Amino acid sequence: xxxxxxxxxxxxxxxxxxxxxxxxxxxxxxxxxxxxxxxxxxxxxxxxxxxxxxxxxxxxxxxxxxxxxxxxxxxxxxxxxxxxxxxxxxxxxxxxxxxxxxxxxxxxxxxxxxxxxxxxxxxxxxxxxxxxxxxxxxxxxxxxxxxxxxxxxxxxxxxxxxxxxxxxxxxxxxxxxxxxxxxxxxxxxxxxxxxxxxxxxxxxxxxxxxxxxxxxxxxxxxxxxxxxxxxxxxxxxxxxxxxxxxxxxxxxxxxxxxxxxxxxxxxxxxxxxxxxxxxxxxxxxxxxxxx
Amino acid sequence: xxxxxxxxxxxxxxxxxxxxxxxxxxxxxxxxxxxxxxxxxxxxxxxxxxxxxxxxxxxxxxxxxxxxxxxxxxxxxxxxxxxxxxxxxxxxxxxxxxxxxxxxxxxxxxxxxxxxxxxxxxxxxxxxxxxxxxxxxxxxxxxxxxxxxxxxxxxxxxxxxxxxxxxxxxxxxxxxxxxxxxxxxxxxxxxxxxxxxxxxxxx
Numbered sequence: 405x406x407x408x409x410x411x412x413x414x415x416x417x418x419x420x421x422x423x424x425x426x427x428x429x430x431x432x433x434x435x436x437x438x439x440x441x442x443x444x445x446x447x448x449x450x451x452x453x454x455x456x457x458x459x460x461x462x463x464x465x466x467x468x469x470x471x472x473x474x475x476x477x478x479x480x481x482x483x484x485x486x487x488x489x490x491x492x493x494x495x496x497x498x499x500x501x502x503x504x505x506x507x508x509x510x511x512x513x514x515x516x517x518x519x520x521x522x523x524x525x526x527x528x529x530x531x532x533x534x535x536x537x538x539x540x541x542x543x544x545x546x547x548x549x550x551x552x553x554x555x556x557x558x559x560x561x562x563x564x565x566x567x568x569x570x571x572x573x574x575x576x577x578x579x580x581x582x583x584x585x586x587x588x589x590x591x592x593x594x595x596x597x598x599x600x601x602x603x604x605x606x607x608x609x610x611x612x613x614x615x616x617x618x619x620x621x622x623x624x625x626x627x628x629x630x631x632x633x634x635x636x637x638x639x640x641x642x643x644x645x646x647x648x649x650x651x652x653x654x655x656x657x658x659x660x661x662x663x664x665x666x667x668x669x670x671x672x673x674x675x676x677x678x679x680x681x682x683x684x685x686x687x688x689x690x691x692x693x694x695x
Numbered sequence: 696x697x698x699x700x701x702x703x704x705x706x707x708x709x710x711x712x713x714x715x716x717x718x719x720x721x722x723x724x725x726x727x728x729x730x731x732x733x734x735x736x737x738x739x740x741x742x743x744x745x746x747x748x749x750x751x752x753x754x755x756x757x758x759x760x761x762x763x764x765x766x767x768x769x770x771x772x773x774x775x776x777x778x779x780x781x782x783x784x785x786x787x788x789x790x791x792x793x794x795x796x797x798x799x800x801x802x803x804x805x806x807x808x809x810x811x812x813x814x815x816x817x818x819x820x821x822x823x824x825x826x827x828x829x830x831x832x833x834x835x836x837x838x839x840x841x842x843x844x845x846x847x848x849x850x851x852x853x854x855x856x857x858x859x860x861x862x863x864x865x866x867x868x869x870x871x872x873x874x875x876x877x878x879x880x881x882x883x884x885x886x887x888x889x890x891x892x893x894x895x896x897x898x
Contacts, residue, residue, distance in 0.1 A: 446716075446865075450826055453826040453829055453832065454826060454828065454829060456829070456832060457826070457828070457829035457830070457831050457832040460831040460832045460835065461831035464831055464834075464835070466775070466776055466830075466831040466834060467758060467775070467776040467830060467831065468828065468830065468831055469776075469778050469827075469828045469829075469830045469831075470755065470756070470757055470758055470776045470777055470778030470779075470780075470830040471778065471780065471830075472758065507775075508758070508759075508760055508761075508775070509758055510756065510757065510758040510759075510776075510850045511850075512756075512850075519731065521849075521850075523849075552828075553780075553781070554780065554781040554804075554805070554827065557781070557784070571894070571895065571896045574894050574896060575891060575894075575896050578887065578890060578891060578894070582883055582884075582887055585805070585806075585876075585879075585880065585883070586804070586805040586806055586876065586879075587781050587783050587805045589781075589804070589805070589827040589828045632894065633894075636890050636893065636894055637890075639886060639889070639890050639893070640883050640886050640887060640890055641879065641882045641883050641886045642879065642883055643879070644826075645804060645805065645824065645826060645827060646805055646806060646876065646879060647824065647865070647867065647875055647876075647879060648875070648878070648879040648882065676827075676828055677828055678828040
């Protein structure tokens, strides 16, 4: 399959807008489940308002949240796909810029020192483009994630040491969730990266935070930790919006990599309750949109 | 827990009536303000032509569309999606916003800290919590972008919105020293001990 860059550009434009408007089914189910078991009266009102907002966005064909976020495009390339790598990156960037200008969306992207906004959602190394490979034949998948700043501003890395053990990892996750409090727009998906190098660890935490609800860590030990920490964070009482209650997180997701004998790194990255993402799959049959 | 309908601008007496857990619906005018707006106002010494005395501000930077100036769009901006950002980053601006500009109501999400609680108590102000991430709903409460100042900072301009039935909003910090965020924080610190213990962690 030859990847058509005009199609990629159009799809990347569409993906940004779709992600901002339509919440994935797993998140909708997740918020309803949290609402069903919430015991705090104030938290029930907060969750109820979040659920109302999802239907208002659909009814009014509007964005769920005003934060257009930092645009992230995650590309997965299967086998038997022909493409020009630089052209692919350029097409993604053009799609992101066109969504911003043509819709128009708020450009939330500025130069980190001058704070100048180009009003394109693009800049140096932005959008964030992540390219990986997978084993599907003649398939390319692009997932777009608008990452809101409320949750992104509460990202944490600790280069813990082996003597701190797994308890050091658990304690750091709990501390991070407490420190973030209501600033991350809870209920959140708490993404935890364990092991690897420092930058792998942070990237794994982001991958974990943006995984669909209901998915489980492929590593058995990671999956056990997910279960244990998911129950633990919802006993903290932070609640939706940090106003108290049970629903602090939808889940804790863990991603891990082998690490050095002297290292025990752990990173936390959270995704807010408006856990937006949109997916486009390119195959010889055409383009299919989903989550 | 009472519900109040407040039309801006408000008086100190209007604000002193409010207690945490009350709810408020705002009418009339709401000003949008954000990080860059306040950095320019309070760190760079810029001034706004808007009179914020007794008014309500919301921590926001909206999605807007540039359109031809008309009766409906008096400054050529059509609202697309207007929501609320995390207040905590703007903690240090609460005091000057109130003492220099006379602001009495801050609408935001995620809460403010102790310096803000003190300013609300001393100067007569409140923090009204809106539900973060519910911008589609919030946008339906905004009738018009009436005016804009400091627009070189767009989208972090100082916006004047005409609002209708804006709320209900939760009084989360009041002018009597009350703060739901402080209460929750205290409970969370107590809960954390048990949570760590259940995870087999003893310090």
